[in-house]
Amino acid sequence: GIKDSESRPWRDLFRKAILQPGLPQDFALQTVQEAIKPQKHTKLVQDENQLLENILRTLLQELVSAAVQSGEEIMQYGQSVADGESTEGQIPRLLDIVLYLCEKEHVEGGMIFQLLEDLTEMSTMRNCKDVFGYIESKQDTLGKPELFARGKLVMLRTCNQLLRRLSKANDVVFCGRIIMFLAHFFPLSERSAVNIKGVFNTSNETNYEKEAPDGKRNLLIYLCFCSYNQAQVPSEHLFSGISIDFNFYKTFWSLQEYFSNPASLTLAPAKWHKFTSCLMVVLDTFEAQPLSDEEGNANNLEDEASTFSIKYLTSSKLMGLEAPGKSDKDLPSETLKEELKTCEDRVKKLLTVTPPKGEEFLRSIEHILERERNWVWWKRDGCPPFEKQPIEKKSVQDGAKKRRPRWRLGNKELSQLWKWADQNP
DSSP: OOOHHHHHHHHHHHHHHHHOOSOGGGTHHHHHHHHHOOTTSSSOOHHHHHHHHHHHHHHHHHHHHHHHHHTOOTTTTTOOEETTEEOOOHHHHHHHHHHHHHHTTSSOTTHHHHHHHHHHHHSOHHHHHHHHHHHHHTHHHHTOHHHHHHHHHHHHHHHHHHHHHSOTTTOHHHHHHHHHHHHHHSOTTOGGGSOTTOOOOTTOOOOOOSSOGGGOSEEEEEGGGGGGGTOOOOGGGTTOEEEEEHHHHHHHHHHHHHHTOGGGGGTOHHHHHHHHHHHHHHHHHHHHSOOOHHHHHHTOOSSGGGGOOSSOOOOGGGHHHHTTOSTTOOOOSOOOSHHHHHHHHHHHHHHHTSSSSHHHHHHHHHHHHHHHHHHHHHHHTTOOOOOOOOOOOOOHHHHHHTOOOOOTTSSHHHHHHHHHHHHOO
C-alpha cells in the first residue's frame, strides 16, 4: 500500500476536479492520466485500478467526515450558488466522475459500486435516503450489462445491508424502493433473493401481556378502544362489550410464537402437543361465539381496506374487539399430521362464516397458500429459470428469400406428372 502522505497530492487533484465546472467527460480522463500516469494511456491495468480505488475511497471518507463536521447533509455538502442556480454537492460530483470513467471503461467497472457501498456504510439512515436517491437517478447507467455485471454482487450486498438496517414497520416506503430497484435489475429466478433454505423470520416477535392487569382475570372490553384504528363508534355501542378470559388472551397470542417458526414444532413432541392443545382452545372459543352478519357489519369500517391489518395490537384491553376479526387467523401452511388437517378444515369453516365476505377472504387465503406451495417446489427443484425469451422478429427480406415456390398444379409431384403426360401422350 501507499502512505497517506504519498497519496495526498493525487487526492488533491481529484478535489480540484470536483470543483471544476462542466461535464465529467471534459476533464475526468485527464485527471486520471495526471494522477496515475497509466501505461495504456486511456485504460488502467489491474495495479493502477487498485491504486486509484484506494485514493478515491480515502477521498470519499474525507468528504463524508467534513460534511458531518459541518453539520450538512452529505449529498448537499459543498453546494454553492452560481448564476442563481445551486451547483451539485461534492460527493455526487465525485460519483459522477467515477461513473463516467467506469461507463467508458477507462477504469474497472466495479469501482463505482464499491464507492456507493462505502458511502452507505458511512451514512446515517437519513443520509442513506439521499444516497439511494442518487442511485435511483443513475439506474439506467448502472444497469448497463457491461457495467452491472462487474458490480451486481456489490450492489446486492449494499441493498441487503440497507434493508437490514431499516425498520420493516417504520420504513416501509424506503424498503419498497430498495426492493423495486433490485427487481428492476435481477431476474425473477435470481437465487440470491429466494431464501433457498427456507429460513423463518424468528425475529418477528409478538409482544403481549403475560400478567393480567390489576390482578383481574376477566376483563370487560369496551368498544371505545376502537379508536386504535380510527373507527367511528356509534354512541349506542359505546358501552357494549365482550367478556374475555385472560387465560384465553394469553393462549391466543402464544400461538404467534409457533407461527413465526413452524419448524420448531417437529423438534420436540411436547412442543407439538402444547401447540395443538392451544389451537383447539382457540378454535373452540371462536366456534362457541359465532358472529352474525349484523354484528359483523356494525363493527365494519366505512373504508373496507382499513380493516385488513398486517399487525394486530396485542393489548388485553383490545382482545374483545379483535376476537371477531378475520385478518389474524393464520392458517397452517403444512399438513404434517392428520390432526392438522382437521384443524385446517375447522379454520376454513370459521373463516367462511365470518362476515363480511368470509368466503371471498378464504378464497384469497387458499390462493396465497397455493402460490407458496409452488414457490417451495420451485426452490426445491433448484430454481430453474422461467423467463421466456422474446420471439425473434424476422425481416421481410428473410421471409422473401424463404418463400415457397409456386407450382402449376399445387405441388412438385403433380406438376411433374402432368408435364410427363403431355410429353408421353
